[in-house]
Amino acid sequence: xxxxxxxxxxxxxxAVLMPTECSGCGLPDxxxxxxxxxxxxxxxxxxxxxxxxxxxxxxxxxxxRRVIGAFKDGGRTDAAAAxxxxxxxxxxxxxxxxxxxxxxxxxxxVVPSSTAAWRGRGFHPVNVLLTHAGLxxxxxxxxxxxxxDQVGLTREARAANRGxxxxxxxxLEGFRCIVVDDVLTTGxxxxxxxxxxxxxxxxxxxLAALAQRRRLHPDIGRSSKTD
Numbered sequence: 212x213x214x215x216x217x218x219x220x221x222x223x224x225x226a227v228l229m230p231t232e233c234s235g236c237g238l239p240d241x242x243x244x245x246x247x248x249x250x251x252x253x254x255x256x257x258x259x260x261x262x263x264x265x266x267x268x269x270x271x272x273x274x275x276r277r278v279i280g281a282f283k284d285g286g287r288t289d290a291a292a293a294x295x296x297x298x299x300x301x302x303x304x305x306x307x308x309x310x311x312x313x314x315x316x317x318x319x320x321v322v323p324s325s326t327a328a329w330r331g332r333g334f335h336p337v338n339v340l341l342t343h344a345g346l347x348x349x350x351x352x353x354x355x356x357x358x359x360d361q362v363g364l365t366r367e368a369r370a371a372n373r374g375x376x377x378x379x380x381x382x383l384e385g386f387r388c389i390v391v392d393d394v395l396t397t398g399x400x401x402x403x404x405x406x407x408x409x410x411x412x413x414x415x416x417x418l419a420a421l422a423q424r425r426r427l428h429p430d431i432g433r434s435s436k437t438d
Contacts, residue, residue, distance in 0.1 A: 243278065
């Protein structure tokens, strides 16, 4: 029996036991349908925030936005494996942009979840995706001070909200990293993480994000595609 036929049969059997719907389009009895999987294929491009390049894999709109939202805030961790593939592509693009002569190992650093976000989700979205991608982050940052939810804030308010909200757990001389996040909007979160690493003596050699939200802020979403 063809592998695709077997997979479909298993999905049908699972749907009887655990009814669900596609997190991208709502199709019954599929955690993520084949059409929506196709729309999660990476188109890696560079987003620029305050003169800093962030390598992104998806456009945060349509199906990718719905799937990411369901994964992060709807408990749909069944989408993690599919989302991990484009995230890995964005990280690979960031690595390729690092000069070949850069010495030492390059670590992946994620923005730590706030206490409220951790309690609400019970997991760290980016770390879950990295695990599915066969990667792991190095925990060097910690939250300091209090921030509010970024949703609905202006660019200036996001920058003020995130400014000084992170610090390094230790001195980072000789430490080189790529900072990774899930959704790039104004860039306030990634740029704050970058600032915190540099302030501790570390070197941020690249930034990567799963998806870029361009339509809401067209003035900051200028980008160029790459293979």
